[in-house]
Amino acid sequence: MLGNMDTTSSGTRQWRVPVALPAVKAGGAGALVALGLLLADGDPVRLTLAVLAAAALLVWAARDLLVPVRLAVDPEGLTVVSGFAGRRRLPWSQVAEIRVDQRARLGRSNAALEVDAGETLHLFGRFDLDADPVDVAAQLRAARPA
Template sequence: MPPALPVLKLAAAVVVLALGMLLAAGDPLRPVLGGLAAVILVGWGLRDLLAPVRLAVDATGVTVPAGMLSRRHLPWPTVENIQLHRRSGRGLAGPTLEIDTGDSLHLFSRLDLGTDPAEVADALRAARAASPGGTG
């Protein structure tokens, strides 16, 4: 993830809050909505600063986010499929890494991974194949 992105989210929170206050013109709803949007942006920016690593891999499996700051380890036998999806349009342009366990689906974009999702998919497949009892 680009290091400027969390800072940009925090700065956007300040701008949204300020605009909510400036444009209130006696309407109590605008500052409340601006404050709510600012809180969401601050939470999102803090998550990026406090937990920048979105995906980790080792010989036993892959660790993925579970909520804002916690992690969940997925042992290799539970990972059913590692795919790369290429989508375009509607704000979803670009490749997305998909890790499917059958019970849960984990999606990662280039911003989540900090690199090309295709490279990460190849590395995950290689790590799974090299693991004890790997299923390639």
């Protein structure tokens, strides 16, 4: 399963957040405000908390719109998302290890792709990549020059 992997040019592949995810987050923000209005019952604290939570969801959705591509690979190295909306280029010489951390929690198995670049560690989940992190890790290892 390749998920939402894009091939932009020869040898360049990228993984991005699912297209519908920002809309789901924005819808959740609207639902929080509506719930806050419905349950506030004249209490400004309840409404304020609902609006703050909705604002946080909208900021999170904005990040998905500003930087939808979370990970890209080409023959020279990786490009990873860094900070809120930045990108960081990692030449293959800086990539120490590519691994998948799999854990069982609450009856479900969760996997996270870890890109170890020495002083920094970049983590990507299924909703960052729109693909299985195990498959992405295999593709990154295959793309890495010997």
